[in-house]
Amino acid sequence: xxxxxxxxxxxxxxxxxxxxxxxxxxxxxxxxxxxxxxxxxxxxxxxxxxxxxxxxxxxxxxxxxxxxxxxxxxxxxxxxxxxxxxxxxxxxxxxxxxxxxxxxxxxxxxxxxxxxxxxxxxxxxxxxxxxxxxxxxxxxxxxxxxxxxxxxxxxxxxxxxxxxxxxxxxxxxxxxxxxxxxxxxxxxxxxxxxxxxxxxxxxxxxxxxxxxxxxxxxxxxxxxxxxx
Numbered sequence: 001x002x003x004x005x006x007x008x009x010x011x012x013x014x015x016x017x018x019x020x021x022x023x024x025x026x027x028x029x030x031x032x033x034x035x036x037x038x039x040x041x042x043x044x045x046x047x048x049x050x051x052x053x054x055x056x057x058x059x060x061x062x063x064x065x066x067x068x069x070x071x072x073x074x075x076x077x078x079x080x081x082x083x084x085x086x087x088x089x090x091x092x093x094x095x096x097x098x099x100x101x102x103x104x105x106x107x108x109x110x111x112x113x114x115x116x117x118x119x120x121x122x123x124x125x126x127x128x129x130x131x132x133x134x135x136x137x138x139x140x141x142x143x144x145x146x147x148x149x150x151x152x153x154x155x156x157x158x159x160x161x162x163x164x165x166x167x168x169x170x171x172x173x174x175x176x177x178x179x180x181x182x183x184x185x186x187x188x189x190x191x192x193x194x195x196x197x198x199x200x201x202x203x204x205x206x207x208x209x210x211x212x213x214x215x216x217x218x219x220x221x222x223x224x225x226x227x228x
Contacts, residue, residue, distance in 0.1 A: 009025075009224060009225055010024070010025045010222075010223075010224055010225070011023060011024050011025065011030075011225065012213060012225050012227065013032075014185070014211065016142075016158055016185065016190070017142035017143070017158050018142070019031065019032070019033055019142065019143075020032040020033060023183050023213055023225055024072065024225075025215055025218075025222070025223040025224050025225050026068055026071075026072055026195075026223070027039065027181060027192070027193040027194065027195050027215055028069075028072060028192075028195060029160075029183075029192065030072075030076050030078070034079065034080070034140065035076070035077075035078050035079040035080075036078055036079060036080045036081075036082050037072055037073070037076055037078040037080070037081045037082065038082045038084065038145075038160065038192070039069070039081075039082075039083055039084070039192065039195040040083060040084035040085055040086065040116075040147070040161075040162025040163075040192045040193075040194065040195060041084075041085065041086045041116070041162045041163070041165060041192075041193075041194035041195060041196060041199055042065055042069075042083065042086065042087050042088075042194075042195050042196045043086055043087075043088070043118065043194070043196040043199055044065070044066075044087060044088045044095055044096070044098070044099050044196070045088045045092070045095040045096060063098060064197060065195065065196050065197055066098065066099070066102050068195075069081075069102075069195070070102070070105075070106075073106060073109060078109065079110065080109075080110045080111070080112055081109060081110070081111045081112070082111075082112045082114070082138075082145060083111070083112065083113045083114070084114050084116070084145055084146065084147055084160060084161060084162040084192065085113070085114055085115055085116020085117070085118075085119060085146075085147025085148075085162050085163060086116035086117070086118040086119060086147065086162065086163070086194075087099075087113050087116075087119055088118065088119060088121055092121050092122070092125055096121070096125065100128065103128050103130055103131060106130070107129065107130055108130075109130060110130055110132065111128075111130055111131045111132070112131075112132045112133075112134070112138065113126070113131065113132070113133045113134070114134045114136070114137060114138050114145050114146060114147055115133060115134065115135055115136065115147065116147035116148075116162065116163060117147070117148075117163070139157065141157065142157055142158055143157060143158055143159070143160055144157040144158065144159040144160070144189075145159070145160050145161075146159055146160075146161050147161060147162055147163050148161060148163050149161045149163065149164060149189065149191060150188070150189060151188065152188045152189070153188065153189060158188070158189055158190070159188065159189035159190070160189065160190045160192060161189060161190070161191055161192070162191070162192050162194065164191050164202055164204065165181075165193065165194040165199050165200060165201045165202055166181070166182050166183075166184045166191040166192075166193055166201060166202065166204040167179040167180055167181050167182050167193070167201025167202055167203050167204065167214075168180055168182040168184075168203065168204065168206065168212050168214050168228055169203045170214070170228065179201055179203055180201070180214035180215055180216055181193035181194065181201045181214065181215045182201070182204065182212050182213060182214045182215070182228075183211075183212070183213040183225075184204050184206075184210060184211075184212050185210060185211040185212070186207065186209070186210050187209055187210075191204060193215060206228065211227070212227070212228050213225050213226065213227050213228070214226050214228055
């Protein structure tokens, strides 16, 4: 596995448009200047959607995602938790109640959802005191937050998006390969890895000027970041 620099850490700090972003091995970003925690593609409710189709997936997989998010909230105490779409996977089911309890338990924190293509719940479902919803995008200069990747953001902003579930394929000396979830920073914008465990990832090629950081397994069921 070749790397540009010997970086393998639980978090890596980079600067984009003069702003410090801490990339976290938990597949989220902490924007230091604003104290915002940024993540995407949680896909809560996907297990229930599969169970409805007769495929036995336990809801505990989503509870584990919320536990990981809770740890990040406790650690960073962000002013805002920003979710770039696909918070919930499909039609409403009992797993939405798990998230509502999570919101109630974190009533002092502001949550913001920029809707993705899977966020199709009735409007009433999103009416929580500490949850604000934007239909397509949210701008806080110098960033343009959206679910879908773009060729470029408006007004020379830098976009951050999800949707793709980006990954990066690493090849071994024997020709074998494995994909790891990745943060992908290109000239015009960034793709964030899916936060949810029940998601998978798709290989996104790295151009010469891109910065790519992969999430790799470490000891004791932990994860670390590595620059490729």
